[in-house]
Structures are given as structure tokens and as C-alpha cells.
Amino acid sequence: xxxxxxxxxxxxxxxxxxxxxxxxxxxxxxxxxxxxxxxxxxxxxxxxxxxxxxxxxxxxxxxxxxxxxxxxxxxxxxxxxxxxxxxxxxxxxxxxxxxxxxxxxxxxxxxxxxxxxxxxxxxxxxxxxxxxxxxxxxxxxxxxxxxxxxxxxxxxxxxxxxxxxxxxxxxxxxxxxxxxxxxxxxxxxxxxxxxxxxxxxxxxxxxxxxxxxxxxxxxxxxxxxxxxxxxxxxxxxxxxxxxxxxxxxxxxxxxxxxxxxxxxxxxxxxxxxxxxxxxxxxxxxxxxxxxxxxxxxxxxxxxxxxxxxxxxxxxxxxxxxxxxxxxxxxxxxxxxxxxxxxxxxxxxxxxxxxxxxxxxxxxxxxxxxxxxxxxxxxxxxxxxxxxxxxxxxxxxxxxxxxxxxxxxxxxxxxxxxxxxxxxxxxxxxxxxxxxx
Amino acid sequence: xxxxxxxxxxxxxxxxxxxxxxxxxxxxxxxxxxxxxxxxxxxxxxxxxxxxxxxxxxxxxxxxxxxxxxxxxxxxxxxxxxxxxxxxxxxxxxxxxxxxxxxxxxxxxxxxxxxxxxxxxxxxxxxxxxxxxxxxxxxxxxxxxxxxxxxxxxxxxxxxxxxxxxxxxxxxxxxxxxxxxxxxxxxxxxxxxxxxxxxxxxxxxxxxxxxxxxxxxxxxxxxxxxxxxxxxxxxxxxxxxxxxxxxxxxxxxxxxxxxxxxxxxxxxxxxxxxxxxxxxxxxxxxxxxxxxxxxxxxxxxxxxxxxxxxx
Numbered sequence: 237x238x239x240x241x242x243x244x245x246x247x248x249x250x251x252x253x254x255x256x257x258x259x260x261x262x263x264x265x266x267x268x269x270x271x272x273x274x275x276x277x278x279x280x281x282x283x284x285x286x287x288x289x290x291x292x293x294x295x296x297x298x299x300x301x302x303x304x305x306x307x308x309x310x311x312x313x314x315x316x317x318x319x320x321x322x323x324x325x326x327x328x329x330x331x332x333x334x335x336x337x338x339x340x341x342x343x344x345x346x347x348x349x350x351x352x353x354x355x356x357x358x359x360x361x362x363x364x365x366x367x368x369x370x371x372x373x374x375x376x377x378x379x380x381x382x383x384x385x386x387x388x389x390x391x392x393x394x395x396x397x398x399x400x401x402x403x404x405x406x407x408x409x410x411x412x413x414x415x416x417x418x419x420x421x422x423x424x425x426x427x428x429x430x431x432x433x434x435x436x437x438x439x440x441x442x443x444x445x446x447x448x449x450x451x452x453x454x455x456x457x458x459x460x461x462x463x464x465x466x467x468x469x470x471x472x473x474x475x476x477x478x479x480x481x482x483x484x485x486x487x488x489x490x491x492x493x494x495x496x497x498x499x500x501x502x503x504x505x506x507x508x509x510x511x512x513x514x515x516x517x518x519x520x521x522x523x524x525x526x527x528x529x530x531x532x533x534x535x536x537x538x539x540x541x542x543x544x545x546x547x548x549x550x551x552x553x554x555x556x557x558x559x560x561x562x563x564x565x566x567x568x569x570x571x572x573x574x575x576x577x578x579x580x581x582x583x584x585x586x587x588x589x590x591x592x593x594x595x596x597x598x599x600x601x602x603x604x605x606x607x608x609x610x611x612x613x614x615x616x617x618x619x620x621x622x623x624x625x626x627x628x629x630x631x632x633x634x635x636x637x638x639x640x641x642x643x644x645x646x647x648x649x650x651x652x653x654x655x656x657x658x659x660x661x662x663x664x665x666x667x668x669x670x671x672x
Numbered sequence: 673x674x675x676x677x678x679x680x681x682x683x684x685x686x687x688x689x690x691x692x693x694x695x696x697x698x699x700x701x702x703x704x705x706x707x708x709x710x711x712x713x714x715x716x717x718x719x720x721x722x723x724x725x726x727x728x729x730x731x732x733x734x735x736x737x738x739x740x741x742x743x744x745x746x747x748x749x750x751x752x753x754x755x756x757x758x759x760x761x762x763x764x765x766x767x768x769x770x771x772x773x774x775x776x777x778x779x780x781x782x783x784x785x786x787x788x789x790x791x792x793x794x795x796x797x798x799x800x801x802x803x804x805x806x807x808x809x810x811x812x813x814x815x816x817x818x819x820x821x822x823x824x825x826x827x828x829x830x831x832x833x834x835x836x837x838x839x840x841x842x843x844x845x846x847x848x849x850x851x852x853x854x855x856x857x858x859x860x861x862x863x864x865x866x867x868x869x870x871x872x873x874x875x876x877x878x879x880x881x882x883x884x885x886x887x888x889x890x891x892x893x894x895x896x897x898x899x900x901x902x903x904x905x906x907x908x909x910x911x912x913x914x915x916x917x918x919x920x921x922x923x924x925x926x927x928x929x930x931x932x933x934x935x936x937x938x939x940x941x942x943x944x945x946x947x948x949x950x951x952x953x954x955x956x957x958x959x960x961x962x963x964x965x966x967x968x969x970x971x972x973x974x975x976x977x978x979x980x981x982x983x
Contacts, residue, residue: 247877247879247896247897248896248897248898249892249893249894249895249896249897250892250893250895250897250953250954251892251893254892254893262893265891266687266887266890266891267886267887268823268885268886268887270687271684271685271686271687271688271821271886271890272684272687274686274687274690275682275683275684275686278682278713280682281682592839592843593843594843595684595823595843595844596843596844599684599844601682646843648793649789649839649842649843652792652793652797653792653797653835653836653838654797654798654835655835655836655839656836656839657836657837657839657840657842657843
């Protein structure tokens with residue numbers, strides 16, 4: 237060190253590989269919003285954020301014994317590598333699950349994956365070049381948007397209403413994109429009990445959506461984790477059942493059984509399936525044998541349909557608690573009443589910004605997911621997603637009561653200043669997996 | 673010796689605190705007989721009473737951890753702990769109070785005003801904001817009067833963005849501090865020790881693409897760090913003297929981080945005081961220790977042993 241002007245020198249960015257990352261990795265950053273969710277895991281906080289199924293409703297003792305026997309009696313297979321396409325016995329049983337939604341397939345059509353999230357990644361990997369267009373509902377599942385971003389897709393949202401995706405809007409969007417010379421690779425849709433929208437694509441609209449996509453040469457990626465979790469009606473026929481060659485279907489045991497096993501699947505036209513298997517083997521070699529065998533055993537020896545019925549009753553009770561609490565405490569907001577699934581999509585009173593309001597909510601010990609997480613461009617801040625799947629009805633009521641105090645306080649602040657807040661940074665939301 | 677690190681808590685900075693706690697825990701392991709890491713929850717008091725704890729290191733950032741509450745509890749329980757005592761913590765935590773104390777002690781700090789939300793309601797937001805701009809000009813810095821990690825902080829360049837910044841700030845607390853933006857070299861001054869024995873580690877200079885916000889602080893890449901800072905000896909001495917003056921005059925103990933801006937006149941202006949500085953992979957205190965050629969484990973052991981000796 238000297239008295240003179242110091243000599244300029246190199247600093248450090250604390251990451252010697254900073255200049256080596258792929259361009260797409262630069263947006264993968266921990267955000268202020270993500271940090272706030274660290275508090276949501278504390279029991280003092282009523283988390284209406286996470287899409288975690290109510291695992292406490294499972295027969296855990298019996299499942300423990302099942303796992304023990306699986307390892308003791310079949311450990312040499314369960315703990316070994318398996319087939320890249322997945323355990324044939326499980327693939328056979330998956331057909332029974334899909335039959336409930338009208339899908340008829342052959343076990344060879346099924347590719348078992350590490351959760352349907354991996355299937356989503358594989359499909360995107362084999363179809364998307366950077367800049368290719370994916371059409372998705374507005375809003376759309378946050379975990380899918382993360383995959384699409386990672387593969388540098390351009391995501392174009394299409395609006396929904398109470399009957400799900402609006403066919404006329406889809407037609408107009410595909411026509412506009414074609415005119416602009418854009419290459420649309422697939423429509424991504426969650427047709428049943430949408431995450432986060434809570435709505436279901438009506439039976440009448442399903443063939444219309446399929447026809448529009450077929451006419452435009454656009455594949456349909458049908459993501460269906462919630463289809464069996466309707467409260468009242470029988471499951472609607474899957475889109476895949478109406479167009480086996482035009483639809484890749486994704487299924488999951490995460491919501492109807494347990495996400496901890498990380499088992500999902502894809503059913504695809506045979507040529508697509510072959511590529512999915514090769515892509516999956518390149519990524520993970522094979523899905524977990526232990527998890528697949530556990531699920532196959534569960535499907536064989538437990539009343540899994542009875543368990544789904546129990547889940548539906550529990551979730552209906554929780555949905556009712558949430559809806560009645562919203563009516564009582566936040567009547568100035570509006571929301572849909574889902575007929576199944578996990579989520580209520582809430583439109584905040586005019587002027588409020590869910591992302592900006594989140595710190596206040598965390599202070600009040602309640603958590604939700606801002607609507608901005610479900611739009612590729614971070615819009616949608618006038619909505620928030622509330623999940624009723626995990627907390628008990630009493631906790632839901634308490635959470636909504638707390639949320640009401642947050643809304644009131646934020647409304648007052650917004651009235652004073654005539655604007656919503658602009659905080660939260662401009663980083664893209666990457667919620668942690670338990671919020672999906 | 674059993675050192676108990678407290679990290680987590682329920683503040684907005686829980687995530688940062690947990691990361692700090694884990695880093696300190698790992699650095700201390702093997703340098704003291706036993707080191708444990710626990711959250712601040714209903715098990716805390718039983719752990720303090722029955723956990724054979726010799727010394728506590730509260731590394732809880734944000735409210736409870738830095739506002740003197742946790743320190744008061746530890747004083748009540750009668751266990752020695754690392755860091756500033758409860759009374760001084762309360763003063764340092766509130767930026768308006770600490771700025772007033774600094775000014776009284778001859779420490780320069782950017783011109784500021786403290787504005788509770790209730791004032792805007794009573795007087796009218798636009799008129800208050802116009803008055804703020806008339807006084808300070810633009811840009812200004814808007815921040816919660818209590819808080820850290822740049823949460824709720826905005827640098828406002830345009831008058832039309834000021835109201836949004838205020839709403840953002842009030843999402844984190846009911847009182848805002850608006851201060852004149854000072855252009856200059858941003859420096860983090862880490863201090864170790866207490867009173868006359870306190871010493872300053874090399875200054876760490878931060879150069880940020882955009883604002884030094886939460887994203888910049890905890891995601892490597894947007895900030896270029898210079899440790900030691902690119903300063904002349906006179907500048908370095910002035911910055912160190914200011915940091916020491918703050919540390920001593922505000923009765924800060926064991927370790928602190930004083931953030932300041934060396935303005936265009938070469939005057940160090942203090943913008944923040946941290947009694948529980950971050951200890952994460954991207955935090956400034958560990959970088960300062962490394963620049964001084966110190967082993968982090970040895971530094972933390974020294975801090976812990978000094979605190980334990982107060983028993």
C-alpha cells in the first residue's frame with residue numbers, strides 16, 4: 237500500500253467459473269422471494285404455499301413393513317440397477333391406473349421416470365431447440381416453466397376460464413405464431429384441477445383443443461397428476477384417450493400416493509417413447525428399482541383406490557375450510573372453487589401485488605405463492621396460489637385469518653401511496669421443490 | 673469447551689442465518705471441544721440450561737437476533753455469548769437511532785429522515801415524498817429502519833418510483849429510513865475485539881453490476897470484491913479509524929462489520945452497522961479475514977474464547 241493512487245487490479249467474483257456457465261444458467265439465482273420461504277418451514281408459520289400431499293393420511297405402519305419385506309426378500313433386485321424404461325411389472329400396473337381415465341395402452345408404451353417432473357424434462361429435451369415455442373396455459377405450473385426456461389424455450393401463454401383452456405384463444409394464438417413464422421413444438425396443459433388455476437378443462441372442450449392442435453401440427457403434452465383427485469364427479473377421459481398419436485401423457489404417484497418415492501411416467505407415441513427411453517438412460521441410467529418395486533407392491537397389496545377416496549374426502553374437507561374462510565375473512569378478493577386437486581387461485585383486491593406483499597405475510601406467519609411464479613414473464617402478481625392439501629382445516633382457517641390481516645394492511649399502504657410495491661427484485665422465481 | 677451456535681429464527685433473514693451458522697459451525701469444528709448448531713425455537717431455553725453449554729454464538733440475523741432480544745435472553749440465562757450486549761444491540765439495530773448516535777460521536781453518515789407509515793397516512797404521501805426529494809434530491813435510498821441483507825431496500829432514481837419503493841419497504845416494517853444517496857467507493861470494514869483491543873481487518877471493496885441487493889449479495893457473480901480494497905494508505909486509515917470509532921463508541925463487542933462509503937471527498941460515511949455480520953460463502957467478514965491472512969477457524973476460536981472468558 238502506498239500514499240499514491242492505488243494500482244488497479246483484478247477483484248474476485250467468488251466463483252472462478254462465473255464466465256464458464258451456459259447463458260441459461262445465469263438466471264438460476266436464489267432470489268429474495270425464495271429466501272423468504274425459508275421461514276415457511278417453521279411450525280409457527282401456516283404454509284398455504286406448498287403443494288405437499290397429506291402423507292399423514294397414509295397407512296405408514298403397514299408401508300414400513302412393506303418396505304422392510306421388500307428389502308429383506310427382494311433386496312438383490314430392489315437395490316440393483318434396473319431397466320431404463322422402468323420395471324415391466326410396474327408398467328403393467330400403471331395401465332390399471334390410467335384405465336380409470338379411459339386410457340388404453342400397452343406396457344411397452346410406458347416409460348417410468350423419476351417423478352413426472354423428469355418426464356417433463358425429457359420431453360422438453362427431445363423436442364425443444366433454443367427459441368422454439370411452447371404454448372402453455374396462463375397461468376402455468378411453475379415446475380414446468382422452470383424446465384422450459386432451462387431448455388431456452390419461448391413460452392407463450394393462452395388464457396383459461398372456468399372451463400379451462402379457451403379453444404378460441406388457443407386457435408388465435410397458434411394462428412398468430414404461425415403467421416410470425418414461429419415454430420410451436422407442443423401445447424403444455426394440466427387439464428384436471430389445474431396447478432395453480434384449480435380449473436378443469438371441460439369434456440366438451442377436450443376434443444376441440446385436440447383438433448386445433450392437430451390442425452396446427454402441434455403435439456399435446458398432457459400433465460395429469462391430479463386427475464383422480466376429483467371430489468364429486470368421476471374422472472373425465474384423458475386427452476390421451478381421445479388422441480393416442482397426438483398426445484404425450486404424464487402421470488405421477490406423487491399426489492395419489494407419495495412424492496417421496498419419486499415415481500412418475502410418460503406414455504407416448506412409440507417413436508417418441510423410444511427417444512424418451514434413450515434420453516432417460518443418458519440422464520439417469522434407470523429409475524430407482526426400490527421405489528418402483530415399492531409402488532408395485534403397494535398397488536398389488538393395498539387398497540390404493542380406497543386410499544385415493546380417503547384423500548379425496550380429506551382434501552374436500554380442507555377445500556371447504558379454505559373457501560369458507562376466504563368468504564368470511566377476505567370477501568374483497570375473488571377465487572375459484574376447485575372440484576378437486578390442491579389449489580385455490582385467488583385474485584387479490586385491486587392494487588395489491590402478491591409478490592411485494594409476501595414479506596408482510598411472512599411476518600404475519602402465513603405463506604403463499606405469488607401468482608408471478610406461474611407466468612414466464614413474472615406477471616400475475618395480482619393473484620396468489622393457496623394450497624389446502626397439507627394443513628389441517630383448523631390451520632387453514634387460521635392461515636386465511638392471518639392472510640386477511642396482511643391484505644388489510646397492504647391495502648392501507650397501497651391506498652396511502654396509490655401504488656403497489658415494486659420489490660422482490662427482477663430475478664425469476666425458482667420456488668423450492670416443496671412448493672410445486 | 674462447548675460452543676453453541678444459534679442460527680435460523682423466524683426473521684426474513686432465516687435463510688442467510690442458517691448458511692452463516694453452518695459455515696461457522698464447520699470452521700469451529702476441531703478447534704473447540706464441541707460445537708453445536710441449533711435453531712431458535714421452544715427448545716432453546718432447555719438447551720441453554722441443560723446442554724452443558726459454555727458459550728453461545730448468536731448468529732441469528734434480523735429481528736430477534738440483532739435487535740437485542742436474543743442477547744437479553746442470554747444475559748437473563750447467564751451464559752456468556754459472542755457479540756454485542758443487548759443494550760448496544762438495540763441501538764445498533766435501529767438505523768435511525770444508530771445514525772443519531774454516530775452523528776453525536778462525530779461519525780459521518782448520509783443525511784436522512786425517518787418516516788413511519790402513519791405519517792404518510794396523516795399528512796399525505798405525495799406531499800411528504802415531494803418534501804423528501806426537495807431536501808435530498810435524487811437518487812435516494814429507501815430502507816426499513818430495522819432489517820438487513822438489503823431486504824426492502826431500493827435505490828430510487830426517479831420521483832415516480834419513490835412511492836413503489838416506500839410500499840416495498842413497508843412490507844418489511846412500519847418505519848422507513850430515507851437517506852441521501854452517496855456516490856463513492858463501497859467498503860465493508862470488519863472489526864474484531866472489544867474496546868481498546870479492537871482491531872480492523874482489511875477493507876473489502878464491493879463493485880456491483882446494479883444495486884448491491886439481496887441477489888447480488890448471495891449469488892456470486894454480480895459483485896466484484898477487492899480484498900484488500902483499492903485504497904491509498906490515507907484512505908485506508910481513514911476508513912479503519914471510522915470503523916473503530918463506531919465499534920468502540922457504540923460499545924460493540926467481539927466482532928462487527930461497519931459498511932461505509934468513501935465519498936468523492938474521501939470522507940467515510942457509515943451506511944450500516946452489523947453486530948452479527950453474515951458468515952456465508954459470499955459474506956464480507958470472512959473475505960476480510962482471509963485478506964488479513966488469518967485462518968477463519970482460528971479467528972472464530974479467538975472470538976469464542978474471548979466471549980467464554982466473560983463467564
